[in-house]
Amino acid sequence: MEAATVTELKREYAVRDPATGEEVGRYPLMGRDEVDRAVKRAREAFANWKNSSFKERKRIFLRAAQIIAENAEDYADRIARENGKTRTDAMLADLFPAADLFKYYAKKGEAFLSPVRVSGSILLPGRRAYYVFEPRGVVGAIAPWNYPFSLSAGPVISAVMAGNAVVLKPSSQTTDAGLIVKEILDKAGLPEGVVQVVTGNGAITGQALIEHPDLDMLFFTGSTAIGRQVNIKAAERLIPAVMELGGKDVAIVTKNADLDRAANGVAFGAFTNCGQTCIGTELILVDRAVYEPFVAKLTAVTKRLKTGKRPGQIGSMTMAEQLRIVEDQVKDAKEKGARVVTGGEREPGPGMFFRPTLFLDTTPDMKVRKDETFGPLKPVIPFDGIDEAIEIANSTEYGLSGAVFTRDLVEGRLIASRLKTGSVNINDVLITYAAPSLPFGGAKHSGVGRYHGKMGLRAFTDVKSITEFNWPLKREPYWYPLPENADKVAAAALRAFFIPGILNRIKGIGAAAREIIRAIKSLKKGEA
Numbered sequence: 001m002e003a004a005t006v007t008e009l010k011r012e013y014a015v016r017d018p019a020t021g022e023e024v025g026r027y028p029l030m031g032r033d034e035v036d037r038a039v040k041r042a043r044e045a046f047a048n049w050k051n052s053s054f055k056e057r058k059r060i061f062l063r064a065a066q067i068i069a070e071n072a073e074d075y076a077d078r079i080a081r082e083n084g085k086t087r088t089d090a091m092l093a094d095l096f097p098a099a100d101l102f103k104y105y106a107k108k109g110e111a112f113l114s115p116v117r118v119s120g121s122i123l124l125p126g127r128r129a130y131y132v133f134e135p136r137g138v139v140g141a142i143a144p145w146n147y148p149f150s151l152s153a154g155p156v157i158s159a160v161m162a163g164n165a166v167v168l169k170p171s172s173q174t175t176d177a178g179l180i181v182k183e184i185l186d187k188a189g190l191p192e193g194v195v196q197v198v199t200g201n202g203a204i205t206g207q208a209l210i211e212h213p214d215l216d217m218l219f220f221t222g223s224t225a226i227g228r229q230v231n232i233k234a235a236e237r238l239i240p241a242v243m244e245l246g247g248k249d250v251a252i253v254t255k256n257a258d259l260d261r262a263a264n265g266v267a268f269g270a271f272t273n274c275g276q277t278c279i280g281t282e283l284i285l286v287d288r289a290v291y292e293p294f295v296a297k298l299t300a301v302t303k304r305l306k307t308g309k310r311p312g313q314i315g316s317m318t319m320a321e322q323l324r325i326v327e328d329q330v331k332d333a334k335e336k337g338a339r340v341v342t343g344g345e346r347e348p349g350p351g352m353f354f355r356p357t358l359f360l361d362t363t364p365d366m367k368v369r370k371d372e373t374f375g376p377l378k379p380v381i382p383f384d385g386i387d388e389a390i391e392i393a394n395s396t397e398y399g400l401s402g403a404v405f406t407r408d409l410v411e412g413r414l415i416a417s418r419l420k421t422g423s424v425n426i427n428d429v430l431i432t433y434a435a436p437s438l439p440f441g442g443a444k445h446s447g448v449g450r451y452h453g454k455m456g457l458r459a460f461t462d463v464k465s466i467t468e469f470n471w472p473l474k475r476e477p478y479w480y481p482l483p484e485n486a487d488k489v490a491a492a493a494l495r496a497f498f499i500p501g502i503l504n505r506i507k508g509i510g511a512a513a514r515e516i517i518r519a520i521k522s523l524k525k526g527e528a
């Protein structure tokens with residue numbers, strides 16, 4: 001879903017500031033030829049980059065983190081301008097996590113990607129066995145508009161640290177955020193061509209990228225509907241694909257919660273970035289025993305939130321289409337009997353500011369309960385007993401993240417274990433994404449695969465297993481020619497190794513020894 005206006009003839013598009021409607025950028029709408037050129041340049045650059053030393057990667061990454069910090073004001077302005085968010089949100093949730101991920105992989109990348117020695121098996125006597133991580137090649141990365149810098153930088157940082165080249169397609173609405181990622185890496189000394197940015201919308205530029213025959217991996221962040229199409233394209237080519245998709249996350253407030261922390265946390269999880277956060281709180285589930293005091297506290301916190309572009313305010317929604325979905329969900333909920341306790345409408349004037357909204361008395365058939373909202377519109381729902389809360393939480397098609405508020409950590413862990421999601425925060429919201437050491441991704445229709453952390457970096461590699469053997473043996477006993485009783489030797493060995501109990505083992509070894517002697521004799525006879 002993209003708002004940028006496309007002038008087909010000129011093959012360019014304009015981007016408008018969602019908060020003012022002013023034009024803030026104009027970019028080429030790239031088609032198959034430009035995408036093909038970018039992939040070719042990336043392929044050429046990959047030939048050298050894959051052999052770059054970890055020392056060089058580390059130097060570039062530390063420099064990149066420093067460049068982000070030195071230019072934070074300028075970058076935050078540019079990100080906020082095309083996205084509609086506040087500068088503060090851009091600093092905290094776009095620039096900070098990206099700088100942190102640069103630094104984290106600068107420090108840990110080499111250790112995570114060094115060969116791993118493993119212990120042998122009975123089939124590996126005398127061998128050295130290990131596996132190595134090799135870059136996949138050229139990665140196509142597609143990013144959304146909600147955290148346009150962080151979610152463009154994340155896959156690029158991971159792919160490049162693992163020795164790949166990348167072609168990045170940011171959302172057309174937030175093209176500049178993708179260009180900033182490249183700008184930083186260029187300034188930090190990344191060789192030309194390792195990261196390319198293709199600008200344009202999903203239907204033309206995105207489609208050309210996912211259909212390009214010379215990609216080795218796809219990394220997609222966006223809606224579940226488009227993610228499914230991207231994953232099908234990857235499957236047709238049999239290339240790996242990581243999918244970071246939509247969500248309908250819950251925050252569960254139990255009767256053991258610190259209600260002040262819960263109200264403040266839920267309000268942040270629900271309304272930060274104007275509610276346009278994949279791992280943002282969408283449904284607020286509250287134990288009926290504390291429902292009334294909690295609603296009073298949450299309403300008070302929410303009423304204090306003001307829309308606007310100053311620090312601490314709730315910025316503009318980014319996309320006209322997303323605003324339409326929010327307004328449609330408000331209408332649907334009201335028609336079906338839900339009650340607005342605060343908010344419920346758009347601010348007058350230019351821009352797409354929408355008041356932070358809480359709904360009570362919602363029912364499961366309402367769109368706001370079933371569909372991803374991705375806006376500042378949140379139902380508060382009472383539950384009777386944890387089973388009911390879990391049932392509501394797990395009943396959606398999604399499984400991205402979730403939050404539990406309770407002072408009883410045993411209860412918190414139990415609830416966390418029962419949520420079918422890619423992450424859970426206990427007495428917290430959103431924070432798993434911000435920790436670069438934690439794998440990030442979704443369950444069910446919220447995604448496939450993980451990034452961040454050790455396993456997330458390794459996802460950008462092909463794993464190669466290697467054995468080495470160098471004893472002066474002319475052949476192995478199970479190579480040709482095999483003795484007549486080879487099956488009996490194998491059966492005795494299976495008994496000796498896998499049937500438990502010392503007697504069975506002794507019997508098995510005895511039988512194996514007899515069969516081996518027979519085998520040697522039969523082989524000698526064969527040679528004679």
Ligand code: NAD
Nearest residue numbers: 001143144145170171202206207222223226244245246278
């Ligand atoms: P979207 O799926 O509309 O677009 C995402 C990207 O895909 C954009 O760059 C778009 O240009 C591109 N695209 C669109 N059609 C394409 C096609 N046919 N081929 C190739 N590329 C195409 O999503 P959006 O509206 O930008 O972002 C909002 C959605 O993203 C929400 O559902 C949200 O939950 C999800 N999201 C998920 C995560 C996560 O980490 N799981 C993070 C942020 C956002």
